[in-house]
Amino acid sequence: MDDLRDKYLGRITAAPDEATLEAVRLEAVGKKGEIALKMRELGRMTPEERQQVGPSLNALKDEINSAIAARKAGLEDAALDERLRDEWLDVTLPVRARRSGTIHPVSQVTEEVTAIFADMGFGVAEGPQVETDWYNFDALNIPGHHPARAEMDTFYMARAEGDDRPPNVLRTHTSPVQIRTMEAVGAPVRVICPGRVYRADYDQTHTPMFHQVEGMAIDRDISMANLKWCLEEFCRAFFEVDGIELRFRASHFPFTEPSAEVDIRCSWEGGTLKLGQGDDWLEILGSGMMHPKVLAAGGIDPDRWQGFAFGMGIDRIAMLKYGIPDLRAFFDSDLRWLRHYGFGALQMPMRHAG
Numbered sequence: 001m002d003d004l005r006d007k008y009l010g011r012i013t014a015a016p017d018e019a020t021l022e023a024v025r026l027e028a029v030g031k032k033g034e035i036a037l038k039m040r041e042l043g044r045m046t047p048e049e050r051q052q053v054g055p056s057l058n059a060l061k062d063e064i065n066s067a068i069a070a071r072k073a074g075l076e077d078a079a080l081d082e083r084l085r086d087e088w089l090d091v092t093l094p095v096r097a098r099r100s101g102t103i104h105p106v107s108q109v110t111e112e113v114t115a116i117f118a119d120m121g122f123g124v125a126e127g128p129q130v131e132t133d134w135y136n137f138d139a140l141n142i143p144g145h146h147p148a149r150a151e152m153d154t155f156y157m158a159r160a161e162g163d164d165r166p167p168n169v170l171r172t173h174t175s176p177v178q179i180r181t182m183e184a185v186g187a188p189v190r191v192i193c194p195g196r197v198y199r200a201d202y203d204q205t206h207t208p209m210f211h212q213v214e215g216m217a218i219d220r221d222i223s224m225a226n227l228k229w230c231l232e233e234f235c236r237a238f239f240e241v242d243g244i245e246l247r248f249r250a251s252h253f254p255f256t257e258p259s260a261e262v263d264i265r266c267s268w269e270g271g272t273l274k275l276g277q278g279d280d281w282l283e284i285l286g287s288g289m290m291h292p293k294v295l296a297a298g299g300i301d302p303d304r305w306q307g308f309a310f311g312m313g314i315d316r317i318a319m320l321k322y323g324i325p326d327l328r329a330f331f332d333s334d335l336r337w338l339r340h341y342g343f344g345a346l347q348m349p350m351r352h353a354g
């Protein structure tokens with residue numbers, strides 16, 4: 001009896017899987033198993049022997065059955081553990097491979113410009129794209145009859161019938177943010193104002209929606225020399241090309257006096273735009289000393305304060321820096337173009353030391 005127990009209990013504990021365990025079960029306690037055979041032998045025993053051996057065989061059968069049940073439960077647990085280990089899934093990982101989304105050159109350049117001017121102490125201000133006639137024109141010393149209004153190819157918003165206030169406009173430049181900023185923070189102040197602007201114009205270097213960044217610095221003794229230094233400093237940091245050449249051209253804006261437009265030397269040879277070489281000039285910004293009437297419109301006393309302002313085309317300088325020949329492609333949403341000219345999400349705008 002002890003030999004039988006040792007034999008089967010040993011094999012049960014050693015059974016590596018359920019199939020082996022089932023084979024052991026049949027061999028031990030199955031209908032034709034060893035215990036059943038022993039039971040049959042009871043018939044040939046004396047009543048005394050039978051009384052002793054019968055219950056022992058039954059007890060052994062029970063013991064083997066429960067050992068098998070225990071081993072089976074153990075094997076099932078181990079199988080489950082293994083499955084849990086194998087089928088473990090990190091639900092925080094992306095299911096599909098990452099898409100190659102990129103940062104649009106306009107966003108990238110806006111960040112670069114912001115970083116460079118931040119180093120020169122400029123904050124950032126924003127204003128609405130739908131502007132009132134007052135902020136977009138009058139406050140900037142562009143009265144109703146002024147030819148600059150026609151020159152700007154303005155998009156006008158519709159007014160309800162019977163409403164005879166002047167129509168709102170899609171802002172034609174970021175200059176209205178000058179007025180809004182003066183009203184909000186007064187003087188002294190130093191800000192840039194990046195954003196979308198609109199003009200009805202369409203060719204290789206003009207789109208009906210484009211981007212400008214306005215700059216404005218107001219203090220007691222700001223001069224044209226400060227303006228020139230800031231712009232040259234900016235271009236050096238931004239373009240990162242040796243031989244950058246700027247041309248300051250006397251010009252006229254109603255909101256600055258004196259005024260200057262700034263062009264940058266470039267070449268279009270072979271359809272590629274290159275900087276600091278060639279015989280072409282691309283206008284990148286308008287600038288000047290803020291007109292006393294503009295300071296006054298912003299609630300600032302022109303006898304105590306003066307300031308410079310400039311407005312620069314973000315798309316223009318993006319084209320120049322990254323050699324993109326056609327502005328219209330910026331807004332086509334062509335995935336091939338976006339992948340080619342786009343920037344990685346982690347490509348932070350860097351300010352190079354020196």
Ligand code: PHE
Nearest residue numbers: 173175286287288309310311
């Ligand atoms: N607002 C002008 C334009 O859009 C640019 C400008 C801004 C000029 C500030 C002078 C001062 O062309």
